[in-house]
Amino acid sequence: MAANPIARPASGTETVVRGACPHDCPDTCALRVTVRDGVAIRVAGDPDHPPTNGVLCTKVSRYLERTYSTDRLSRPLRRVGPKGAGRFEPASWGEALDAIAGRLAAIAARDPQRILPYSYAGTMGLVQGDGMGQRFFNALGASLLDRTICSSPGIHGLTYTLGGPVGMDVERFADAGLILIWGSNPITSSVHFWALAQQAKRRGAKLVAIDPYRTATAERCDVHLALRPGTDGALALGLVQQLVAQGRVDRAWVDAHTVGFPELAARAAAWTPERVAATCGIPADAVVALARDYGTIAPAAIRLNYGMQRVRGGANAVRLVAGLPALVGAWKHPAGGVLLSASGHYNLDVATWQRSDLLAGRRPRTINMSTIGDALLRADPPVEALVVWNSNPVAVAPHGDEVRRGFAREDLFTVVIEQFMTDTADHADWVLPATTQLEHFDVHKTYGHRWWVANSPAIAPVGESLPNSEIFRRLAARMGLDHPALRASDEEVAADALRLDDPRMPAELAMAAAAHGGVGPHAARAAIEALVERGYAKLSVPEAPYAHGGFPTPSGKVEFVSARLAAQGLDPLPDWLPPHESPETDPALAARYPLAMISPPARHFMNSTFVNVESLRAAEREPYVDLHPVDAAARGLVDGSAVRVFNDRGDFVARLRVSDRTRPGVATALGIWWPKLAPGARNVNAVTSQALTDLGRGPTFYDCLVEVEAALLGADGARA
Numbered sequence: 001m002a003a004n005p006i007a008r009p010a011s012g013t014e015t016v017v018r019g020a021c022p023h024d025c026p027d028t029c030a031l032r033v034t035v036r037d038g039v040a041i042r043v044a045g046d047p048d049h050p051p052t053n054g055v056l057c058t059k060v061s062r063y064l065e066r067t068y069s070t071d072r073l074s075r076p077l078r079r080v081g082p083k084g085a086g087r088f089e090p091a092s093w094g095e096a097l098d099a100i101a102g103r104l105a106a107i108a109a110r111d112p113q114r115i116l117p118y119s120y121a122g123t124m125g126l127v128q129g130d131g132m133g134q135r136f137f138n139a140l141g142a143s144l145l146d147r148t149i150c151s152s153p154g155i156h157g158l159t160y161t162l163g164g165p166v167g168m169d170v171e172r173f174a175d176a177g178l179i180l181i182w183g184s185n186p187i188t189s190s191v192h193f194w195a196l197a198q199q200a201k202r203r204g205a206k207l208v209a210i211d212p213y214r215t216a217t218a219e220r221c222d223v224h225l226a227l228r229p230g231t232d233g234a235l236a237l238g239l240v241q242q243l244v245a246q247g248r249v250d251r252a253w254v255d256a257h258t259v260g261f262p263e264l265a266a267r268a269a270a271w272t273p274e275r276v277a278a279t280c281g282i283p284a285d286a287v288v289a290l291a292r293d294y295g296t297i298a299p300a301a302i303r304l305n306y307g308m309q310r311v312r313g314g315a316n317a318v319r320l321v322a323g324l325p326a327l328v329g330a331w332k333h334p335a336g337g338v339l340l341s342a343s344g345h346y347n348l349d350v351a352t353w354q355r356s357d358l359l360a361g362r363r364p365r366t367i368n369m370s371t372i373g374d375a376l377l378r379a380d381p382p383v384e385a386l387v388v389w390n391s392n393p394v395a396v397a398p399h400g401d402e403v404r405r406g407f408a409r410e411d412l413f414t415v416v417i418e419q420f421m422t423d424t425a426d427h428a429d430w431v432l433p434a435t436t437q438l439e440h441f442d443v444h445k446t447y448g449h450r451w452w453v454a455n456s457p458a459i460a461p462v463g464e465s466l467p468n469s470e471i472f473r474r475l476a477a478r479m480g481l482d483h484p485a486l487r488a489s490d491e492e493v494a495a496d497a498l499r500l501d502d503p504r505m506p507a508e509l510a511m512a513a514a515a516h517g518g519v520g521p522h523a524a525r526a527a528i529e530a531l532v533e534r535g536y537a538k539l540s541v542p543e544a545p546y547a548h549g550g551f552p553t554p555s556g557k558v559e560f561v562s563a564r565l566a567a568q569g570l571d572p573l574p575d576w577l578p579p580h581e582s583p584e585t586d587p588a589l590a591a592r593y594p595l596a597m598i599s600p601p602a603r604h605f606m607n608s609t610f611v612n613v614e615s616l617r618a619a620e621r622e623p624y625v626d627l628h629p630v631d632a633a634a635r636g637l638v639d640g641s642a643v644r645v646f647n648d649r650g651d652f653v654a655r656l657r658v659s660d661r662t663r664p665g666v667a668t669a670l671g672i673w674w675p676k677l678a679p680g681a682r683n684v685n686a687v688t689s690q691a692l693t694d695l696g697r698g699p700t701f702y703d704c705l706v707e708v709e710a711a712l713l714g715a716d717g718a719r720a
């Protein structure tokens with residue numbers, strides 16, 4: 001599709017093209033990209049896009065540095081050294097596609113399940129994300145990938161309680177009277193939400209942060225509860241107990257719109273403020289005060305983020321927190337309720353978008369991306385070929401040494417589609433150069449706000465890079481897979497994802513579709529064209545959609561007790577589950593490794609993306625670990641020294657910051673460095689485990705006991 005210029009200044013040489021930020025961030029900013037003589041010269045936010053308001057974060061303001069970096073991969077590369085050494089030689093696209101198609105076809109002829117796609121959120125777009133890629137792997141009959149690495153416990157928690165990833169309109173947080181920012185550091189991870197919370201604060205709202213770490217966000221809130229990691233479920237049970245004890249439950253709303261309140265109240269009865277205090281490591285009167293605020297200040301809004309669900313009991317904790325608004329009748333207000341993810345409002349037609357019919361009745365096995373190390377080393381039948389796009393598993397997946405051993409298997413055939421030479425790409429047999437968001441077409445739904453956002457290509461592909469979608473089309477053609485779904489254009493892939501009959505379809509898009517018959521591919525194409533023309537369009541979700549119930553659960557109510565969980569033989573009521581690695585579950589381990597490590601996002605990185613952009617890496621300086629002064633002193637460690645963080649799984653080196661930002665007993669190491677750009681070539685995931693969450697088979701990155709000791713560093717920063 002041609003670029004979609006929205007402004008043509010008098011000179012005639014500059015155009016401004018509408019875009020969308022592709023990253024795994026709840027904000028999904030609308031962009032304006034200025035292009036002069038075919039070169040992008042400015043990436044800015046779109047001031048007319050209500051939820052993002054023309055403001056970009058520091059990372060994406062640097063997008064041109066990334067796009068035009070001299071490190072961009074510009075040609076296909078063939079490995080010439082040992083796996084992981086990063087020695088490659090350039091090849092033509094023809095050579096690369098022939099070699100890859102030949103190898104995949106040979107494996108597919110024996111057993112297509114030995115081929116595994118691995119992708120995540122390098123871009124969240126419907127086209128360059130899992131659209132055309134998944135079609136290709138469905139046509140092959142490859143193993144399916146369980147895409148669990150980020151949000152799946154939280155989504156499961158929301159689904160069992162509220163019926164899906166639905167929640168408040170982020171734009172209404174500005175009108176809230178009380179905002180709990182729970183397991184979330186929006187100054188880092190969602191700046192536009194933070195702007196709305198600030199507006200609310202200026203209007204008198206009270207802000208409460210619930211986070212083991214005193215983040216930049218927490219220090220700007222009125223109250224900060226620095227609980228022990230993985231104890232959010234206990235705190236939520238304590239709030240239920242107090243809301244009941246203080247007589248602050250909205251009984252009329254609860255009776256009309258919830259299921260299982262008596263059972264929940266009975267379970268919570270044992271969670272006195274004293275017990276919560278002992279479990280969470282916070283004062284008992286803080287629990288009483290928080291319940292009083294939550295029960296008396298309206299509208300009460302909760303901004304949950306995924307930080308609190310990366311532990312064994314993550315989904316149960318989300319279930320408990322997601323149930324709180326019902327107890328105080330918060331859903332009655334447009335500015336009341338909870339928001340973790342709003343992605344469920346989009347209602348995609350996944351089967352048509354990813355063409356599950358191409359599986360033609362085959363039922364391939366599913367492999368969990370969160371245990372990729374284990375899968376590469378031990379799956380039976382073995383994974384023989386791996387195709388990675390939009391992800392950097394050697395940096396981001398848990399138990400890094402296992403992941404690396406898996407990727408280093410000489411008998412594994414690995415293709416990595418990337419923009420940069422990541423640690424993962426170092427382990428590839430073939431590296432294929434991918435375009436960035438400025439160079440390809442896409443359409444984005446979001447998980448933070450309620451707008452569709454379109455991205456038109458602003459410039460031609462850099463070097464010989466190609467969009468993911470085009471790479472999969474060409475691979476399919478090389479392999480003789482000639483189903484029309486594998487030749488679909490980018491716009492057609494996006495259009496296939498739409499459900500035109502969903503009442504939440506934005507009015508402008510529904511009208512464009514109606515003008516083309518209202519149903520079918522032509523109508524869907526018209527809707528996509530209307531979106532591209534406008535740049536963005538908001539879902540039609542009514543104000544306070546759950547004021548009178550109508551949740552997408554089987555009962556239509558908030559389900560404290562879930563019959564669906566009971567039917568699976570699971571506890572139908574949510575509970576606090578102590579972390580896998582904690583004094584409660586494994587006292588012997590906790591004696592050897594007494595520090596609980598969390599590794600939340602760094603402000604200037606997006607997971608492992610941007611670590612190679614020099615200005616952003618300079619802003620983060622080097623990998624740090626924060627310890628409380630008490631813990632540092634107990635180990636004789638001083639601020640600024642090099643330390644080794646370790647457990648039985650592995651170790652990494654970091655610079656120690658002695659700071660009361662982190663609570664006693666907690667080691668905080670912001671993520672996620674490229675291992676090869678960190679001292680000792682290891683990052684936080686050297687110590688994290690492949691244990692999974694209670695529901696959703698998610699990773700437990702923040703459920704990780706470690707010890708810290710002085711490290712000896714050579715002059716080059718590597719371990720001596």
Ligand SMILES: Nc1nc2c(c(=O)[nH]1)N[C@H]1C(S)=C(S)[C@@H](COP(=O)(O)OP(=O)(O)OC[C@H]3O[C@@H](n4cnc5c(=O)[nH]c(N)nc54)[C@H](O)[C@@H]3O)O[C@H]1N2
Pocket residue numbers: 024025026150182183184185186188189190210211212213215228229230231232305306307308309311598600601602603604605606607608702
């Ligand atoms: N700058 C930047 N922005 C990002 C990302 C990034 O890497 N960098 N990552 C993006 C991605 S992929 C995601 S999924 C999102 C959301 O990513 P999240 O992981 O939710 O990240 P944050 O919003 O930073 O909030 C997590 C907060 O939870 C706290 N925390 C850790 N353990 C616990 C716990 O047990 N209980 C509680 N209550 N809090 C805990 C951490 O200290 C941290 O401050 O952010 C996105 N935005």
Ligand SMILES: Nc1nc2c(c(=O)[nH]1)N[C@H]1C(S)=C(S)[C@@H](COP(=O)(O)OP(=O)(O)OC[C@H]3O[C@@H](n4cnc5c(=O)[nH]c(N)nc54)[C@H](O)[C@@H]3O)O[C@H]1N2
Pocket residue numbers: 024119120121122123128149150151306389390391392393395396397417418419420422434435436437468599600601606607608609671672684685688701
């Ligand atoms: N210890 C620890 N580990 C974590 C987390 C944590 O908090 N702590 N967070 C976890 C979370 S929430 C997530 S979401 C995962 C994130 O894991 P990933 O989704 O793997 O995220 P990134 O590290 O950002 O890697 C994305 C890669 O995609 C590439 N890319 C971007 N756009 C394109 C494109 O258009 N085409 C192609 N082919 N490639 C592209 C980028 O260059 C980048 O290398 O990490 C998880 N890992």
Ligand code: SF4
Pocket residue numbers: 021022023025026027028029055056057058059060061190191192606
């Ligand atoms: S990363 Fe988030 S805040 Fe930054 S530009 Fe993208 S959507 Fe906006």
Ligand SMILES: [Mo]
Pocket residue numbers: 024149150151
């Ligand atoms: Mo994520």
